[in-house]
Amino acid sequence: MVKAIDIDGRKIGTGYPCFLIAEAGVNHNGDMNLARDLIDAAVEAGADAVKFQTFKAEEVSSFSAPKADYQRQTTNPAESQLDMLRQLELTPEAHLELQKYCRKRGILFLSTPFDEDSADLLDDLGVPLFKIGSGEVTNGSFLVYVARKAKPIILSTGMSYLSEIDQAVRVIRSTGCDRLVLLHCVSNYPADPADVNLRAMQTLALAFDAIVGYSDHTPGVESALGAVALGAAVIEKHLTIDRDLPGPDHKASMEPREIASLVQGVR
Numbered sequence: 676m677v678k679a680i681d682i683d684g685r686k687i688g689t690g691y692p693c694f695l696i697a698e699a700g701v702n703h704n705g706d707m708n709l710a711r712d713l714i715d716a717a718v719e720a721g722a723d724a725v726k727f728q729t730f731k732a733e734e735v736s737s738f739s740a741p742k743a744d745y746q747r748q749t750t751n752p753a754e755s756q757l758d759m760l761r762q763l764e765l766t767p768e769a770h771l772e773l774q775k776y777c778r779k780r781g782i783l784f785l786s787t788p789f790d791e792d793s794a795d796l797l798d799d800l801g802v803p804l805f806k807i808g809s810g811e812v813t814n815g816s817f818l819v820y821v822a823r824k825a826k827p828i829i830l831s832t833g834m835s836y837l838s839e840i841d842q843a844v845r846v847i848r849s850t851g852c853d854r855l856v857l858l859h860c861v862s863n864y865p866a867d868p869a870d871v872n873l874r875a876m877q878t879l880a881l882a883f884d885a886i887v888g889y890s891d892h893t894p895g896v897e898s899a900l901g902a903v904a905l906g907a908a909v910i911e912k913h914l915t916i917d918r919d920l921p922g923p924d925h926k927a928s929m930e931p932r933e934i935a936s937l938v939q940g941v942r
C-alpha cells in the first residue's frame with residue numbers, strides 16, 4: 676500500500692517528520708474571535724495544521740440523545756446534547772472565513788465532517804484531506820461517500836474492534852482510495868495514560884499495511900511523544916485557549932504553551 680501521502684507538498688508517512696494536527700474542534704464555543712485565537716495559537720506553537728469540526732446538529736444528534744458523562748461534567752447538565760451542538764455549529768461562511776485566516780497565517784485548515792452535506796462543504800472549500808472521527812468507523816455508507824471524493828483520509832479508530840476497522844479499511848479501499856492513515860485512539864476525555872496501549876499502532880500498521888498515527892486525549896505530552904518514538908506519522912492533540920472555559924472538550928485539551936512544548940518535543 677501507499678507508504679507516504681503528499682499534502683500540499685508535505686509528505687506524511689514513515690521516514691518523514693511527524694504531521695502535527697492541533698485539534699481546535701469545537702473549542703471555539705461558537706465565537707469566531709476565539710476560533711481565530713485558536714488558529715493563532717496553533718501557528719505560534721508550530722503545528723502543521725489546525726482542525727475544526729463540520730456538522731449539522733440535527734444530523735448528528737436526536738432530540739432525545741443524552742450527553743456523554745464528560746459532557747455533563749463540563750457543560751450545563753440540564754441542556755440537551757442537541758442544544759449544545761447547535762451552539763457549536765459553524766456556518767459555511769464561518770468555514771470560509773477561517774480557511775482564509777489559516778492561509779493568511781500560513782497553516783493548513785482542516786475539519787472533520789460528520790454528515791454528507793458537511794463533507795460536500797469541505798470538498799467545495801478544497802480541503803486537501805478528510806479527517807474522519809472514530810464514531811464513523813462502522814458507518815460504511817458515509818465512508819464510501821467521503822472516499823469517492825478521491826482525497827487522502829485520516830481515520831481515527833477509538834472504540835473499534837479490529838474486525839470493524841478491517842471492514843472500514845476494505846470499504847474505503849474498495850473505492851480506489853488507498854491514501855489512508857489510521858489513528859490509534861482511546862475515546863475517553865481525558866484518557867488515562869495507563870489505558871493508552873501505544874503498541875496498538877503497530878498492530879494497525881501490520882494488520883492493514885497502513886500509515887499509522889495517534890489521536891491523543893491524555894493529559895500532558897508524554898503519551899504523544901511515546902507514540903512518535905514508536906513511529907506515529909501523525910499526531911492529533913486537542914487545543915484550547917483556556918481549560919477553564921465552558922464547553923465539552925476544553926478540560927481534555929492542551930493550552931497553547933503545552934502544545935508548543937509538544938511540538939518542540941516531537942521535533
